[in-house]
Amino acid sequence: MDLTTVFPAESPLYRQSVPPGPPREAGGDIVLVTEVTGFYPGCMKLFDTLLQEASLHDKAGSASKRAALKAKLTPTDTVEQVAGDLRISEGEDRRANGGLVVKGNLVLEDQGRLLVAGDLVVEGSIIHEGFDYSLLFVGGSLQAGNLLVHGEVVVLGGFKVQGVAWTYYSDYSTYADTLTARLVVADDREDAIGKVSAENHLVGHSSEIGPKLSKLLQKGLVDEEGEWSYTTLAKKLLKKEALLA
Known part of the structure; x- marks a missing residue:
């Protein structure tokens, strides 16, 4: 399908297309006639x-x-x-x-x-x-x-x-x-x-770093053996509660 599309020079959109046909001027913008396969923001x-x-x-x-x-x-x-x-x-x-x-x-x-x-x-x-x-x-x-x-x-x-x-x-x-x-x-x-x-x-591993972690975080989040619950930490953060002691 042939389309005629106008893009300002600063537009973040770019074109995936076959080689364009002859350009023509239109109000300061360049108009290209192409077979367009898609238009995408720059990223x-x-x-x-x-x-x-x-x-x-x-x-x-x-x-x-x-x-x-x-x-x-x-x-x-x-x-x-x-x-x-x-x-x-x-x-x-x-x-x-x-x-x-x-x-x-x-x-x-x-x-x-x-x-x-x-x-x-x-x-x-x-x-x-x-x-x-x-x-x-x-x-x-x-x-x-x-x-x-x-x-x-x-x-x-x-x-x-x-x-x-x-x-x-x-x-x-x-x-x-x-x-x-x-x-x-x-x-x-x-x-x-x-x-x-x-x-x-x-x-x-938590068994190695757990004892030190237990001293840095809120009481009860990590026990002295290094055991802790990912779910408990996530729930605490979801409630916007602090982790650090």
């Missing part, structure tokens, strides 16, 4: 590619790979505002082609995937509910109150958590150049983060 094609992957380890597992990914992103200037909590439901894929500000908590259910081309600010906590795969991809910087995830996290800009950044289990990883938080916990998990800045940074 959607890359997001489509990433969503085909079962894991982003091969795409973001090193600093050079993350830099290459970032170079392909063209986020818009739009910043989406969410007044309360934002929940990414089971199996849902959600994209933000610019920035995103969440005034409450960001909750990822199993198999939920959120991709943000620009900066992500979560004034509450980022919480992955469940033990299956989830994905949080941020092309810019990420700021949050706390973070508790079992799934995969990719941050291509600065990564700052005010309180606790807690990642759990070895199935997936966190990929970022830097992470700053008061307490960083990698429980039975190998995260690929270039530099971690934290008052306390604990890495290992």
Whole structure:
């Protein structure tokens, strides 16, 4: 089908098409007659590619790979505002082609995937509910109150958590150049983060790091043997209660 489409020069949309026919002028914009196969915001094609992957380890597992990914992103200037909590439901894929500000908590259910081309600010906590795969991809910087995830996290800009950044289990990883938080916990998990800045940074199985954790967190969250409940931590964060002692 032949279509005539007008795009302002600053438009974030781009065209997938066969080679265009002869252009003509129309009110300062260039009009191209093409056979159009689709119109996409600037980041959607890359997001489509990433969503085909079962894991982003091969795409973001090193600093050079993350830099290459970032170079392909063209986020818009739009910043989406969410007044309360934002929940990414089971199996849902959600994209933000610019920035995103969440005034409450960001909750990822199993198999939920959120991709943000620009900066992500979560004034509450980022919480992955469940033990299956989830994905949080941020092309810019990420700021949050706390973070508790079992799934995969990719941050291509600065990564700052005010309180606790807690990642759990070895199935997936966190990929970022830097992470700053008061307490960083990698429980039975190998995260690929270039530099971690934290008052306390604990890495290992819960049986090894649990005794120290119990002294850093609210009483009763971790016992002296290092036993703790992921579900209990998630529920506490959902209620916007503090984890740190």
